[in-house]
Amino acid sequence: MQDNVNDAPANAHAPGVDIIAQNVVKIFGEGAGQVRALDDVSVTIHENEFFTLLGPSGCGKTTLLRLIAGFDHPTSGTIRLEGQDISHLPPYKRPVNTVFQNYALFPHMTVAQNIGFGLEMLGRSNSDVADVVDKMLALVRMGELRDRRTDQISGGQQQRVALARALAPRPKVLLLDEPLSALDYKLRKDMQIELKRLQHETGITFIFVTHDQEEALTMSDRIAVMSRGQILQIGSPRQIYDHPAERFVADFIGDTNFLIADVTSSAGGKARLLLSSGREVNADLPEGMTPSGRVTAVVRPEHATLVTPGEGELDGMLENVVYLGTDTHYHLKLSDNAPFVVRSQNQRNEDEVFAVGETVGIALESDSLQVLRD
Amino acid sequence: MNILSMKPKTFSLRYQPGFTIIALACFFMLYAPIVTLVIYSFNAGKYISIWEGFSLQWYVSAWNNEIVQDATIRSLVLALQASLYSTVLATMAALGTTRIRPFRGLTAIYAMINQPLMVPEIVTAVALLILFAMIKVATGVQGLFYLVAAHTAFCIPFAYLPIRARLEGMDLTLETAAADLYATPWMTFRRVTLPLMWPGIIAGAMLAFVISLDDIVITEFVKSAGQETLPTYMLGQLRRIITPEINAISTVLLAISLLVVSFFFVVSHKRD
Ligand SMILES: Nc1ncnc2c1ncn2[C@@H]1O[C@H](COP(=O)(O)OP(=O)(O)OP(=O)(O)O)[C@@H](O)[C@H]1O
């Protein structure tokens, strides 16, 4: 991240860079009651990217989005769009549109009037507006409902209208603040696919906010994990999932096993770790970290398998077996009393059966360990 | 009977003993005078309390009475102007008090806007009488202007309250969404805020109209000679012999008020 900050001005005029936030701080309130909603946030978002802000409630996702949209202005730091500093432009002068969490459709206008509103405000001719509205209605598959009032359509349909309304003026960036959180599970899955399709078809940069890690992993090109007003890690879903750099990221996304280990050597982003079992394994290091002494490493439950004792990198006592249809979760206790979970996909012919109370070995896939920055 | 077992029932507000009787008595007190007034407006005789058969003669006589005609027109002109001006001012005040970040003096400002609801009307009336007398002496300007100004002032809170309620109930993200879709602040107001606050504005205007039409204390003090409104004319009549003509005029006023109120209900329900 530090790298991004330093090379941001150089990138500012480079093609392919849409949005650069640089050392953005947002403080609400004054004196003792003040809240640092954003604490030195720097991020570069590329053109045509599906970029997700992921984090728990209150971490500052909406605040960052509102600064990009122009509904609020940063206390310090800058936001650039294609090289231009837009930090203090009002929202109506930014080529950025928003899909609001509660949709915010105009209740006194029809579906078509809602979709045409942005273009109308931009001063397009009536025939132009009508053209684009028709295209947008087709894009979100809402043609038949064009003359309905917006309070006479379902939640999922309102969602589509909100999307069409925000896409109609062809913004450079589309902001989506938890647009799917009000929908039920099935509709949510459909809309996830729909959103990906729309992003692909329009080629517009999407900045998507969610606190649902699964949604973030399935939809995004890149994810920024946020906590308490800071961005902890930016990377592809794979990088974030397989190589979390911080305990918070590892913990927030998916299930994780934490292992305490001693570093015996480290070089070129890799380290040798001495595990509690006395065996040594390879592990990946977070960028720019050269650790020594005691560290915490993580390994995902599905990157470990049960083997006969002594054959794996770790040994443990099997405490509990949870059968979950497609998967089985084995809950173990390691020799140093730390808990450990192994997840294995169920096969038709399960040949190895492990009994509760038994001591078993745990084999870790090569390169599945990741050291945390802590 | 076991008192404990009855306890939950007696706690219900709906089943308080005597509730029905009190409610009926209240309704009777509210409507009996009005019903009497309306019935006696159709009296054929010339006393307001002795029924002598059905007739429309007092409506005809009120209709043909030039003083009544003159007072009616003045009342309507006054109420129209006062409701128009007070609604415009109240709209601006409501926007000013709801579309800003709350600050310390805001409650004081609410109090100032709603001053006419709190200061006894008679005090305002005397104050206006004195002030206007000074202005009239200084400038020599006469006219309906003084009544319009006075009515506008005391109508403001009645117009302000429904408009403010409407604005406070409005989803603020709608205005944010308009700004996001390239609407300048003025266009946001014209295309989103104003259309959505219309029902409040109409309610406020109608309330102001009825309040102005009805006013007597301030009007009595502020009016110059020959500036009778319907209520002050009727008050004046009481000092002489009263005939059912007063009933007829009152019934018409009542009908107008009812029309205005029901019109508002129709309009506001269509909009929502
Ligand atoms: N207008 C405001 N005034 C004061 N504090 C605010 C304001 N807006 C946000 N905050 C605070 O800033 C922090 C970040 O809020 P934000 O809305 O960005 O969180 P979020 O990540 O979007 O959370 P959620 O997932 O619940 O929507 C919170 O602690 C919040 O209380």
Ligand SMILES: [Mg+2]
């Ligand atoms: Mg939020």
